[in-house]
Amino acid sequence: MLHRLLRGLLAAALAAAALLAPDAPAAEAAGPSGPGCDPLAPAECLLPFPNDWYTRPDPATDTGRRVSFGAATLPPAAAGRPVDPTAWNRSDGFSPGSTLIAHVPGLDPAATGTAPLTDIGRSLAPDAPVVLIDTRTGERWPYWAEADANATDPARRALLIHPARNFRDGHRYAVALRHLKDGAGRTIPAAEPFAAVAGRPLPAGHPLYARQRQLRPALKALHRAGVGSEGTYLAWDFTVASTRSLTGDLFTVRDDAFRRLGDRSPAFAVTGVTDFTAEQAPRIAREVTGRISVPGYLDLPGGPPGSVLHRGHDGLPRRLPGSSQLAEFRCEIPRSAFRTPSHPALYGHGLLGRRSEVGAGNVKAMAAEHNFTFCATDWIGMAEEDVPVVLGALADPNLFPAVPERSEQGMLNALFLARALIHADGLTTDAAFRDADGRLLLDLRHGIGYDGNSQGGILGGALVAASPDIRRGVLGVTGMNYGLLLNRSVDFAPFQQVLDLSYPDKLRQQIVLQLFQMVWDRGETNAYANHLTDRHQVLMHIAYGDHQVANAAADVEARTIGARLITPVLAPGRSPDTVPYWGIRTVASGRLPYRGSAMTVWDSGTPTPPLTNTPPAGPVYGHDPHSDPRNSPAARQQKATFLTTGRVINVCGNTPCTAAPTS
Structure with missing residues (x-):
C-alpha cells in the first residue's frame, strides 16, 4: 500500500516541481557568495560547512553562541520561496554528526592521500591532509573523506568529510585542509581570500579584517596541534550544539x-x-x-x-x-x-x-x-x-x-x-x-523493552534515551544520521527525484542535506547518541551489506555510543577495510555473556556495499540482507535474552554470525 501511495504522490510532486523549476532559474544558478556569506569560499554560500561564521555570540546558550542564518542565507529550492531560518536559528551550534563540506576545484583525494572509508585510522596520521581538532581538548578527531560521487559537474564536486564518531556536544572544532593535490599530483594553492586571512594582520578597513579576527582562535588551535599556515589550503571552525x-x-x-x-x-x-x-x-x-x-x-x-x-x-x-x-x-x-x-x-x-x-x-x-x-x-x-x-x-x-x-x-x-x-x-x-x-x-x-527495525532502529535510540520506563532496546538494522544515510540508501531513490528537481546542483544538494540534519537531529538518534548509553543499554543488529541502512552509519553509531562489537565478526577477507571496524572495541565470543551495549553483525553473503556515497543498487550488489537478521532464530534468541536480562549472549559459537537470506 505504501509503495502505491508513494508512486502516486511522487508523480504529483515531480509534476509540481517540474512546473516550478523554470520559474526561478536564478535561484539555482551556481554563483559567488552573496552578502553575509563566508568570504573564504566564494563558490557557494554556506561553504565551508558547518561554520561558526554563521553563528553569533549569545551568552544565554550553553555554548555561548547561536546559529544565525540570515533571511537570504539558506538556499531556496527551484520554487524560489525563501527559506525561513527560524527552526535552524534555535540551535546553539551544529549537528554532532554533521558531514563537513568544502569545495576544492581540481582536488584528487587519492593523490592527496585523504583517509578513505576503508582506512579511517589514516585520518589521525601526523601528516594527514585533513585535520580535525577539538579545540577544548586538543584531541585529533577521526573521519573519512570522499569526493561526492553523485556530482555531475566536476567543477562543482563537494569534498565530504564524515566524522567517524559524533563530535562532542557543545565542543568547538577547528578544521584544516593542507597539501592538497590535483590529478597530476600538483599542489593546489590556497584560494586568495584564505591566503590573505592566514597571512599578516590586515588593517581594520580591509574587507577581510572581520574574517581574520574571527578565524584567529582556530588558526592558533591548529598551530598548537602542529598545523601551520604554510601549505594550508583552507581552515575554519565550528561549534557543535549543546x-x-x-x-x-x-x-x-x-x-x-x-x-x-x-x-x-x-x-x-x-x-x-x-x-x-x-x-x-x-x-x-x-x-x-x-x-x-x-x-x-x-x-x-x-x-x-x-x-x-x-x-x-x-x-x-x-x-x-x-x-x-x-x-x-x-x-x-x-x-x-x-x-x-x-x-x-x-x-x-x-x-x-x-x-x-x-x-x-x-x-x-x-x-x-x-x-x-x-x-x-x-x-x-x-x-x-x-x-x-x-x-x-x-x-x-x-x-x-x-x-x-x-x-x-x-x-x-x-x-x-x-x-x-x-x-x-x-x-x-x-x-x-x-x-x-x-x-x-x-x-x-x-x-x-523496545525492539525496532530500520527506521524503528534509527529513531528508536532517541525513544530509548527519552523513556523513563524503557531501560533496554534493540536497534535492528540501524544507523545514524539521515544526512549520512540518504545518499547511501536504495530507499531514497524516489525521493531523490524530487530533490534533483528542487536542487539540480549537486554541491548545493549536499548543503541542503546537512541543513535538514540540523533540525532532524531532534527527532532521531543522532542528537541523543553521545549520552544514549549513560543510563540505557542497546543492542545493535546489523546486516552486512545492507542496501537500505548503510553499514558505515551503523559503525559511526557504535563508536559514538560505545557499543562493543561481538567477535568474530566477518570471515577473513570479507571486509575491504585496512582495519575492519576501526575504533570499535570488541567482545570476544569466549567472554560472553556481556553486560552492556553491543553490536552484532549478521552476514548473509551479500557483496560488500559501495565505498562511495552511493546506494548498493543493481544486480552486482546481490540480495538485500536488510530483513535477514530479524528473521534469524539465533538473532531473535540474542535479542530476547538481552531484553529480559541485559546480557548479550553468544548465539554463533566461535564463528561469525550468519543469517539465511530471506525473500
Whole structure:
C-alpha cells in the first residue's frame, strides 16, 4: 500500500516541481557568495560547512553562541520561496554528526592521500591532509573523506568529510585542509581570500579584517596541534550544539507531559479484541487494538501531518491548550502468554510505515518463541500518513521542520503507550489483557523493552534515551544520521527525484542535506547518541551489506555510543577495510555473556556495499540482507535474552554470525 501511495504522490510532486523549476532559474544558478556569506569560499554560500561564521555570540546558550542564518542565507529550492531560518536559528551550534563540506576545484583525494572509508585510522596520521581538532581538548578527531560521487559537474564536486564518531556536544572544532593535490599530483594553492586571512594582520578597513579576527582562535588551535599556515589550503571552525539544545525540545515535552500525568496511568480505550484459533494463527492468540490519550504539543488540534511544535514566547514547546493526541495502538499477544505472563515490549516500525507492522511474521515469531507481547503505535512524523509532507519538504525546506517535530510527538505517544502497558492501573485492568480466569497476560515486574527495525532502529535510540520506563532496546538494522544515510540508501531513490528537481546542483544538494540534519537531529538518534548509553543499554543488529541502512552509519553509531562489537565478526577477507571496524572495541565470543551495549553483525553473503556515497543498487550488489537478521532464530534468541536480562549472549559459537537470506 505504501509503495502505491508513494508512486502516486511522487508523480504529483515531480509534476509540481517540474512546473516550478523554470520559474526561478536564478535561484539555482551556481554563483559567488552573496552578502553575509563566508568570504573564504566564494563558490557557494554556506561553504565551508558547518561554520561558526554563521553563528553569533549569545551568552544565554550553553555554548555561548547561536546559529544565525540570515533571511537570504539558506538556499531556496527551484520554487524560489525563501527559506525561513527560524527552526535552524534555535540551535546553539551544529549537528554532532554533521558531514563537513568544502569545495576544492581540481582536488584528487587519492593523490592527496585523504583517509578513505576503508582506512579511517589514516585520518589521525601526523601528516594527514585533513585535520580535525577539538579545540577544548586538543584531541585529533577521526573521519573519512570522499569526493561526492553523485556530482555531475566536476567543477562543482563537494569534498565530504564524515566524522567517524559524533563530535562532542557543545565542543568547538577547528578544521584544516593542507597539501592538497590535483590529478597530476600538483599542489593546489590556497584560494586568495584564505591566503590573505592566514597571512599578516590586515588593517581594520580591509574587507577581510572581520574574517581574520574571527578565524584567529582556530588558526592558533591548529598551530598548537602542529598545523601551520604554510601549505594550508583552507581552515575554519565550528561549534557543535549543546546537549540541551539538541535534546531540549523532546525532553521538555516529555517532562511536561509526565508531570501532568503524575502517578496515574494514561487514559486509554480498548477498541477491538480478536481471538484466534490455533489453526488461524498458531503463534498469536489475541490481537488488541485501542487508543491512548496523550497531551498534544503540536500547533494544530489533533496534530495532523504538517504540524510543528506549539511554542511559547521563550521558544520552548508548550502544550496547545486543550489539545490531545489520540495514539492508536495494536498489540499481539502470543499463545504462550496464556500459560506464563509475557514480557511487554514496544515495536518500532520501518520507513514511513504503520503500527500494523507489529503483525509481521518476524515479530510474531519473536513473540511466540520468547513470550513477548509487542505493541506498536504509528510513529507520526515518519509514518505513512506523513509521506506527502516528506515529499513536499524536499521541494520546499520550509515544510521540513514538521518531520522531526511531529516525530517528537510520535515519541511521546509511544512513551505514553509504554507507561499504560506497565502501570498497575493501565491496560492490564482491561479484560483484553487477561485470560478467561482474570489472570494477567503481561508480566509487569521487569519493566518494558523496545525492539525496532530500520527506521524503528534509527529513531528508536532517541525513544530509548527519552523513556523513563524503557531501560533496554534493540536497534535492528540501524544507523545514524539521515544526512549520512540518504545518499547511501536504495530507499531514497524516489525521493531523490524530487530533490534533483528542487536542487539540480549537486554541491548545493549536499548543503541542503546537512541543513535538514540540523533540525532532524531532534527527532532521531543522532542528537541523543553521545549520552544514549549513560543510563540505557542497546543492542545493535546489523546486516552486512545492507542496501537500505548503510553499514558505515551503523559503525559511526557504535563508536559514538560505545557499543562493543561481538567477535568474530566477518570471515577473513570479507571486509575491504585496512582495519575492519576501526575504533570499535570488541567482545570476544569466549567472554560472553556481556553486560552492556553491543553490536552484532549478521552476514548473509551479500557483496560488500559501495565505498562511495552511493546506494548498493543493481544486480552486482546481490540480495538485500536488510530483513535477514530479524528473521534469524539465533538473532531473535540474542535479542530476547538481552531484553529480559541485559546480557548479550553468544548465539554463533566461535564463528561469525550468519543469517539465511530471506525473500
